[in-house]
Amino acid sequence: MMVARVGAWGISVIQEMGRMLLFVLSSFAWLTRPPLRFVQIVKQLHFIGYKSTFVVVLTAGFTGMVLALQGYYTLRKFGSEGLLGSAVALSMIRDLGPVLAALMVTARAGSAMTAEIGIMRITEQIDALDTMAINPLQYLIAPKLVAGLIGVPLLVAIFDVVGIYGGYLVGVELLGGNGGAYWNSIASAVEWKDVYGGILKSISFGLIVSWICCYKGFFTRHSAEGLGTATTEAVVLSSVLILVWDYFLTSVLL
Amino acid sequence: MIKLVGVEKTLGGQRVLQGVDFDIPAGKLTTIIGRSGEGKSVLLKHMIGLLQPDRGQVWVGDKEISRMRGKALNEVRKRFAMLFQGAALFDSLTVFENVAFPLREKLRMKGAEVSRRVDEKLEQVGLAGMGHKYPAELSGGMKKRAGLARALVMEPEIILFDEPTTGLDPLMAKSIHDLIVAMHQRFKFTAVMVSHEIPEIFGISDWVAMLRKGKIALMAPAAEFVKTTDPEIHEFISVSGPVSLKEAAG
Numbered sequence: 001m002m003v004a005r006v007g008a009w010g011i012s013v014i015q016e017m018g019r020m021l022l023f024v025l026s027s028f029a030w031l032t033r034p035p036l037r038f039v040q041i042v043k044q045l046h047f048i049g050y051k052s053t054f055v056v057v058l059t060a061g062f063t064g065m066v067l068a069l070q071g072y073y074t075l076r077k078f079g080s081e082g083l084l085g086s087a088v089a090l091s092m093i094r095d096l097g098p099v100l101a102a103l104m105v106t107a108r109a110g111s112a113m114t115a116e117i118g119i120m121r122i123t124e125q126i127d128a129l130d131t132m133a134i135n136p137l138q139y140l141i142a143p144k145l146v147a148g149l150i151g152v153p154l155l156v157a158i159f160d161v162v163g164i165y166g167g168y169l170v171g172v173e174l175l176g177g178n179g180g181a182y183w184n185s186i187a188s189a190v191e192w193k194d195v196y197g198g199i200l201k202s203i204s205f206g207l208i209v210s211w212i213c214c215y216k217g218f219f220t221r222h223s224a225e226g227l228g229t230a231t232t233e234a235v236v237l238s239s240v241l242i243l244v245w246d247y248f249l250t251s252v253l254l
Numbered sequence: 255m256i257k258l259v260g261v262e263k264t265l266g267g268q269r270v271l272q273g274v275d276f277d278i279p280a281g282k283l284t285t286i287i288g289r290s291g292e293g294k295s296v297l298l299k300h301m302i303g304l305l306q307p308d309r310g311q312v313w314v315g316d317k318e319i320s321r322m323r324g325k326a327l328n329e330v331r332k333r334f335a336m337l338f339q340g341a342a343l344f345d346s347l348t349v350f351e352n353v354a355f356p357l358r359e360k361l362r363m364k365g366a367e368v369s370r371r372v373d374e375k376l377e378q379v380g381l382a383g384m385g386h387k388y389p390a391e392l393s394g395g396m397k398k399r400a401g402l403a404r405a406l407v408m409e410p411e412i413i414l415f416d417e418p419t420t421g422l423d424p425l426m427a428k429s430i431h432d433l434i435v436a437m438h439q440r441f442k443f444t445a446v447m448v449s450h451e452i453p454e455i456f457g458i459s460d461w462v463a464m465l466r467k468g469k470i471a472l473m474a475p476a477a478e479f480v481k482t483t484d485p486e487i488h489e490f491i492s493v494s495g496p497v498s499l500k501e502a503a504g
Contacts, residue, residue, distance in 0.1 A: 034363075118347075127304055128342040131335065132408075133328035134357045139359075 005124050023218070024211050025147055025239045030138035031163035041145035048144070048210070049151030053158065055104050060092075060133075060159040063100060065164025067091055067234045071167075072175050079148060081171075086189030088167035089160075093190060093198045097160040105152055110213035114234040117217025118227040126218070140213045148210025149203060156202035197253040204249065205222035205242050212238040255280035255444045256301050260322075262463035262468075265298060270296050272444050272468030274312070278461075283438050283445040285455045288465035289490070294448040295339070296441060296464060301446065302334050303327050314412075332360070335410040339417045341401035342503065343389040348374070350385030353403045362410065376404040395426040399433065406437060415447035427451060431458050454489055456499055464490070478494060 071087045117140065120126050129136045164186065171177045216234035222227050256278040263271040264381050270293035278284050278301075286327035299305040300312050305317050314330050322330065328381050332368060343352045350501045353372045357363040363371075376382055379399040398418055403412050418434065429453070435458045449455045455463065456476050463473035464487055472479065472487055477499050482488055 098260055121338055123337045123345075124342040126343075127299075128336070128338060130304055131302055131331060131414075132360065134329040134356075134359050135328075 013075075019219075020211070020215055023141075023215050024145070024207075027137045027141045027214075028241075030135055031142040031146065033138065037139065037143045040139065041146050044143045047112075048147045049154055051110050051146070052105050052151070052155055054157045056159050056160040057110055057162050058100050059100055061166040062160035062163045063159075064088060064092065065170045066165035067096070067163070068169075068171035068175075070239065072171050072177065081177050082181035083185050083189075084167070084177055085164075086185040089103050089164050089186040089190050090170070090194060092160045092163040092167075093194050095198075095201075095246065095250065097156045097163060098198055098201035098205055099242060100160040101156045101202065103208055103239055104150055105148075105155060105206075106209050106213070106235055106242070110209045110238055111235050112230050113179050113210070113213040114217035114220075115227065117141075117214060118220035118230050121218065122219045122222050122224075122227060126193035141218065144214050145207065146209045148206040150206070150216045152206030152209065153199055153220065156198065156205075159189030165183055165218050193253075197249075200253070201246065201249050204245060208241050208245060209238050212241065255315065256446065257311075257313040258297075259310075259311040260315070261297075261300060261307045261312065263293070263300070263305065263307050265296065269468060271300075271307070274465070274468070274470055276463055276473050277448055277468045278444060279418055280444050281442050283435070283447065283458065284463060285449050285459040286462040286463045286465055287449060287452060287455065287491070288365065290450075292465045293468060295416050297450050297480045298336075298416055298446065302331060302336060302414060303323065308406060324495065329402045332408075333411045334414065335402045335405035335408060335412075336414040337398070337405045337416065337418055339420055341389070341397040343397060343400055343404070345376075345389050347388075348385060348388070349381065349387050349392070349403075351383075352389070353407050354401060356404065356408050362369070371407060372392035372403075375407045378406070378437070385444045393426075394421050395430065398430050400429075401434065401439070412444045412446070415445065415449075417448050417450065419449065419451055427454070431455075434458065456491075 046166070067088045070083060071084050072081060075081050075084055075087065117126075120140070126136045128142070129139060168182055170180070172179045172182050213234045216230045220230040257274055258274050261271050261274040274297060278288070286297060288294050296305060299319075300307055301314070303322060307320050310320065311318050316335065316449075317330055319327060319330050343349070344355065347355065350372055353375055354368045357368050357371060372385065373382070374383055379402050380495075381396060381399050381403060384396065384400075385390070389400070392400065404457070415434065419430050422430065422461075431454060434445070434447070447455070456479070459476045461473065462476050462479040464471045464479075466486070470482060472482055480491065480499070
């Protein structure tokens with residue numbers, strides 16, 4: 001009995017993963033067919049990217065400031081305050097920037113995407129698209145996936161820059177560290193492979209957020225409770241996958 | 255025009271359709287009635303390929319659509335329009351944009367021609383001057399009218415109506431029925447309607463079909479349907495009051 005239950009659970013998990021994979025592959029396949037939904041992509045970029053800028057800047061600023069605060073007191077114990085810039089910048093560019101920016105996009109835009117698509121499912125707006133011979137994956141989903149792939153890396157770039165300046169504000173302006181040493185340590189410690197690694201992470205996180213959130217919304221069950229569950233699952237699953245994928249990518253990139 | 259042969263469907267472990275056979279006549283208004291939960295909307299969704307049967311065939315003209323996907327199915331769907339229970343208007347678009355949506359998306363139509371056709375349809379359904387409003391600003395009846403305008407704008411051969419008067423007061427329901435009849439007489443499309451509005455639907459339908467226990471229990475011209483000797487169907491159609499028929503029905 002127990003074995004049967006575990007087996008049934010395993011099969012359902014594999015089926016779900018198969019559905020998710022087909023969902024994203026079909027959406028990208030539809031992207032290659034005309035018409036190109038350029039206006040839709042720009043609209044989604046505005047929603048996922050531009051409208052997330054404020055929260056990303058706010059988070060980045062305070063993350064950089066806390067990093068500098070903690071880093072300064074730790075490095076001072078070893079007389080290495082001059083390395084503060086590299087500590088802040090490497091943490092930001094290699095890991096914290098992509099992860100925290102993607103988590104903020106999940107919380108702000110990802111949950112809204114799931115809710116929007118879920119409501120369209122419940123109120124039969126997605127069925128209406130189908131009846132008009134307009135593929136919902138092409139019209140609704142593909143532009144969101146593209147916007148996630150473009151928007152999240154741009155937000156991560158902003159996050160990194162603001163975070164480094166936040167670190168400068170605390171480490172140099174507030175705690176009296178050496179400004180020249182701060183920037184110089186960044187220039188000498190940060191390599192192109194750190195930047196590439198950050199970009200690669202941010203692109204994959206952008207895909208994870210838009211993929212999971214769109215999928216959960218698209219297959220929402222037809223009830224208010226179903227919509228609530230879908231939104232929660234989208235945020236939790238996206239966040240967990242971001243952290244898990246971050247670990248694997250980091251171990252490969254190091 | 256639309257023919258279902260032995261259509262079976264199980265949803266959520268429940269056998270909803272258990273071998274539906276029927277033939278929708280072209281150019282007529284056919285109404286499907288039945289108790290709540292019998293699968294009338296499920297049946298309607300099979301006709302346009304929103305659901306695929308587990309067994310059986312769905313024919314639209316000379317095309318069998320039950321296993322169709324992608325482009326082939328979209329070609330068939332171009333012949334259809336559907337008015338959903340809640341109108342299914344896109345809530346991020348205005349009424350004008352909703353009605354213009356299929357013209358812009360499917361016909362790549364632009365500018366003045368779109369405005370002309372949308373304004374014409376909005377006027378026909380009694381929503382002239384309301385194009386700038388969003389669906390959230392409309393009453394239930396106005397949403398249905400806007401949904402009807404969107405359904406009509408592509409001048410389809412077949413329109414499916416999924417409980418078009420649900421949630422409306424009797425006067426508003428009557429006005430929607432009158433509008434459907436007027437549009438049907440004017441544009442001569444094939445209409446299939448799912449409705450609970452008994453006995454009103456006998457006054458507007460050419461044909462009536464009753465879905466019972468997953469099968470079509472009776473399908474007949476409205477005038478003959480009301481003469482049924484089946485006690486269960488008789489009780490079902492007469493419980494809400496006397497039936498009056500459409501003029502020159504059948």
